[in-house]
Amino acid sequence: MVYCRNTSGQYGKATIDGYYQKLSAAFAELTKQAPRSGDGFRSLKVDCANGIGALKLGEMERYLSQGLSLQLFNVGTEGRLNHLCGADFVKSYQKPPQGM
Structure with a gap:
């Protein structure tokens, strides 16, 4: 901006x-x-790491393509910021974030 x-x-x-x-x-x-799947629909799964990104991505969803299924995980309703989730967790433990 x-x-x-x-x-x-x-x-x-x-x-x-x-x-x-x-x-x-x-x-x-x-x-x-x-590439698209057979039905032409795309899916995006996002680990929001219990941070502000969950709120902002929720706001941004209406700007994204109608052919996209957006699934948000670790959206901050439970848990602490980056606890068992987030990029550093995935890098350090080489496994998916909790809940995914």
Whole structure:
């Protein structure tokens, strides 16, 4: 958002809405490279590590493609931040986060 603001909007809108639009458009372009299953539906499972990302990804979901099934895990309703989940847990223990 800072770059958007500093370029007077040439890079995009310096708002949360603008950020979600830009990020979801980039994600859509990236996923065009991934193969689809037989029904043409894509599924994305996200470990939110009991952090703020769960809330923000929940807000961003409406910007994502209709052909995408989004499943959020470790969304902060239970547990502590990064406890038995998150990137460091997966790297250190070489196993999936709790609940996935």
